[in-house]
Amino acid sequence: MTPAGSMDEGLRNELSRQGVFVVKLTDLYNWGRKNSIWPLNFGLACCAIEMIAASMARFDISRFGAEVFRPSPRQADLMIVAGTVTKKMAPQVVRLYNQMPDPKYVIAMGACAISGGPFKQGYNVLKGIDRYIPVDVSIPGCPPKPEALLHALITLQKRIESEQFAGPNPAPRLARGAPGEYPVPRLGAHDIEPPFNPEVWQPPKLVREE
């Protein structure tokens, strides 16, 4: 008996002509998951307006099965961090992420969610949500167009489609020792503490060319 996935292509085609479809259970499962991604219904700044535009009739995110914006993190698969994350808001964003059930994904939408954007050197804006939670897809732009959000969603769908649950390359969240939830930062006297989660993100090293 051949292992699943290594079925002869000719035999598979012949069977499908006869009305018998042979797929791996993993593929079927991923196919179902990728076509019903439920995003968490929350927006932080102007990028959220573009996210709303993407969900309306003109761009219509429901073509990709992601129109069910859930108001509760318990029912959501995808967190779209759409906008500026202030330091005051960061603990709540991390807490919402912790409250989402696995499997869960994060899209960082726009310059602010990726790096702090134009507010990076300010006193009250987080320099990127990837300091606390793992980000799957980042969308550059200020703000990104709805098409860019759709592109990110399709990118995420491709990733979900190729996810493995066993074998040599399982999904990162299934790895042994992967954290179930991420530490929520505290609001300190001048900054949030810690300023980043070293297990998720490390500051880039300065390379001097002198």
Place this chain on the structure above:
Amino acid sequence: MEPLEQLRARAEASVPGAVLEIVPNACPADPPSLRVDPGHALAVAWFLRDDPQLRLDYASNVTGVDWPETVTKEKARVKRMVDGVVKEFETVVEKRRPGFLEAVYHLYSMELKQGPVILRQRTGDRDRAVTVASLTPVWRGAEFQEREIYDLYGIRFEGHQDLRRLLMWEGFEGHPMRRDYVEPDDYDYEPTPHADVLEKARKHYPAPPAS
């Protein structure tokens, strides 16, 4: 709109004891403003809102200004006796102006379609005497803006019913919009820093010792 001098005289006549000062603005485009002492600010504000010729019923903007202590040097001529002869000397006189904080209100009248009248309140200094009168009882829209000024500049508003920080969190120390605010050293690497950011980069990553 009546001239500011006339407005000031009427306000002083209406509110006994109020001391109002017309503060000129160095910028040619900006109109001069009216400075009121915090003790009578609320009464003057009620007058500005209810006076039938003014009806300033809308506070479009409330903001804070930080004026740190400045030392200006001015040249002055001094006469002195030298060997029985009076001679003139040029000396440099240092003028020290103590620091203070200001809350500035921009007032318009929706009813009479006029404005703005700019009202200022000044604190005694920047550390201890930082209390001015809250004008939220007169203009409800000033509530959040006074909270923001309290948060970012540290002016306390006497009579504000809910004076909490607005943008920063409870437990945050300092007032970020003050000129002498020292932010935490949280710079991280950028490929092309410039201007102020480059200065931050140099401070954060001191140059390696020459080998």
